Amino acid sequence: MRTNTAEEWLRKRIEKYGPISKLTLFGRPTVFITGPAANKFLFTNEGNKLASQQPKSITRLLGARNVMEMVGEEHRRMRRAIEMFLRPEVLKRYVGKMEDEVKRHLEMHWCGRGQLKVMPLMKTLTFDIISSLLFGLEQGRLREALVKEFNEMMEGMWAVPVNLPFTRFNKSIRASQRIRSKLSKIVHDKRVALDEGRLHPTEDLITSLLSFGREEDARSLIEEEILDNVIIVMVAGHDTSSILITFLMRQLAKDPKLYEDVLREQEEIAKNKVPGEKLTWEDLAKMKYTWRVAMETLRMVPPVFGSFRRVLKEVEYGGYRIPEGWQILWASNITHYDEQLFSKPRKFDPTRFENQSEIPPYSFVAFGGGARICPGFEFAKLETLVVIHHLVTQFKWRLCGKDDSFIRDPLPSPFEGLPIHLEQKNVEQQ
Numbered sequence: 001m002r003t004n005t006a007e008e009w010l011r012k013r014i015e016k017y018g019p020i021s022k023l024t025l026f027g028r029p030t031v032f033i034t035g036p037a038a039n040k041f042l043f044t045n046e047g048n049k050l051a052s053q054q055p056k057s058i059t060r061l062l063g064a065r066n067v068m069e070m071v072g073e074e075h076r077r078m079r080r081a082i083e084m085f086l087r088p089e090v091l092k093r094y095v096g097k098m099e100d101e102v103k104r105h106l107e108m109h110w111c112g113r114g115q116l117k118v119m120p121l122m123k124t125l126t127f128d129i130i131s132s133l134l135f136g137l138e139q140g141r142l143r144e145a146l147v148k149e150f151n152e153m154m155e156g157m158w159a160v161p162v163n164l165p166f167t168r169f170n171k172s173i174r175a176s177q178r179i180r181s182k183l184s185k186i187v188h189d190k191r192v193a194l195d196e197g198r199l200h201p202t203e204d205l206i207t208s209l210l211s212f213g214r215e216e217d218a219r220s221l222i223e224e225e226i227l228d229n230v231i232i233v234m235v236a237g238h239d240t241s242s243i244l245i246t247f248l249m250r251q252l253a254k255d256p257k258l259y260e261d262v263l264r265e266q267e268e269i270a271k272n273k274v275p276g277e278k279l280t281w282e283d284l285a286k287m288k289y290t291w292r293v294a295m296e297t298l299r300m301v302p303p304v305f306g307s308f309r310r311v312l313k314e315v316e317y318g319g320y321r322i323p324e325g326w327q328i329l330w331a332s333n334i335t336h337y338d339e340q341l342f343s344k345p346r347k348f349d350p351t352r353f354e355n356q357s358e359i360p361p362y363s364f365v366a367f368g369g370g371a372r373i374c375p376g377f378e379f380a381k382l383e384t385l386v387v388i389h390h391l392v393t394q395f396k397w398r399l400c401g402k403d404d405s406f407i408r409d410p411l412p413s414p415f416e417g418l419p420i421h422l423e424q425k426n427v428e429q430q
Contacts, residue, residue: 006305006408007333010034014334020318029326030308033317034334036341039362041317042309042330043370047072052372053310053327057161057169061153061176062235063228067375071312075371081221082229083375085134085208091378092281094133098386099278101129106390111424115400117417118249122242123151129383130237135186135230136204146182149175150234157235158410180227187226206230237376241383243303243412248294248388250418251348253399258293258348263392265289270393279386287385292350294384298366299336300348301412306331332365396423 156172201211213220
């Protein structure tokens, strides 16, 4: 769909029926709700009366034991296992390793290039970072093979789930099976290394999941749970960060003053580093303006337009009873563009996030909320700041064409992958 098509369709529904309305989607009775009160209702009833609901194609590809499919205590247990590695005190040890991946990628794919498409390269970079930091896979044939299989799996993520030969969904199913086979071997090798004391429990996400339950009063994860959740982290981490960084670059190209303001902050950090010295967690904490720009990018173009919830048992909202078995649709874009919540919502304004306590509760929901809030928030922030630091200190860029629209299929993607003219600066390698 073209820019704002879905948003305008939902906005017209709101104008006609109000913030709560009934419709039929995918053959099922559906209630569409919007606004901060609706977001609070969804986030606070998770696992009790409501449960996350994914398209059948996603469940088939990512597995039934992934954290998005779980509810109640099972969901809390799996989130706790994933968050063991994604918490800040663990991630801060990997800033340097992430920076190495970023610098290697820019040297291979950006330096010396006059023109390129941002989106495909950002997908490559984010996959490389995930492979290295989360799975401990360095450059080599296995990582290259996983990239190929992963891209093939992603092509059928939102396809009609018809598993017949030569369909896109069938190709994705087979790619998913090959990914599981490769990951199963990796999990086995890491389990042996952990038992022999050759790896630390927080060496990467896989070792963290393998170690879950050994030091806590919790049941250890079975292999199916480990594989399903490694794959879901691959997908979520790959999509969110690549979309955010791409659209952030798009905004910097459209607004030279914004670029200069971000550059000024990053140069202030760079000038205090000796040649070859790596960024630190403390450096990232100083990138406050850059992160406000990222947050405003997420407000205007949230990676996930919205999602569904399944009604586990009859629930009441807004004076209406919603029967068991129905589904609820919510959309983050509608809240993000509400003039009562965000002044001049069509204007790109990073100052909105200078004091986040002033933003009304349940109005900024780019990372979800409640029990379903994205567990990789800190990882995405770390990744975005490291990438933007090296991009603005090494390059200038401008959009190749005047068409800066984007499509949702269903994730946002700029027209033609965001082609840009690239100019490399005459500065010492950071």
